[in-house]
Amino acid sequence: MSEAKRVERPLSPFMLGSAYRIQMTSFSSIVTRITGNALGISAILFVWWLLAAATSPEAFARADGILTGIIGDVVMTLTAWGLWYHYLAGLRHLYWDTGRGMELRAAERLGWAVVIGSVLLTVLTIIVI
Structure with missing residues (x-):
């Protein structure tokens, strides 16, 4: 019986570097999962802000000071971007569910549309609000 040739190949597509080049579809999938989890954390921050408003003026002043400060502005901007990204990625998945694209x-192209669209909608949200 002849001996089988061993093929040298990566064990997992998640090995970045020379073995695997990240593609838009995998990048988009990873970012969609990250934004979904980050939106859950942002929801907790929003609930904390509401609870502080219902508790006392001192608690509200503390929560409001954090969420309207520089760190809060960054967090809320990233939350707006994550919300738009996750929303557009969901629309893309609905489109894929029809068997198209x-x-x-x-x-x-749809991946780039989600990235560019989420940035533009975030900027528009910041301008309007």
Whole structure:
């Protein structure tokens, strides 16, 4: 019986570097998961702010001071971006559920549309609010 040839290949597609080049579809999937989890944390911050408002003026002043300060502005801006990104990625998935846009080129274009659209909608949200 002949001996089987061992093929040298990466064990996992998540090995970044020379073995694997990240693609828009994998990047988009990872960022969608991250934004979903981050939105949960942002919701907790919002609930904390509401509870502080219902508790006492001192508690509200503390929470409001944090959420309207520089750190709060950064967190809320990233929250707005995460919300728009997650929303647009969800619309993209609904589109994919119809069986359209599954070709590699279309999937990459949709990924870039989600990234660019989320940034533009975040900027528009900041301008309006």
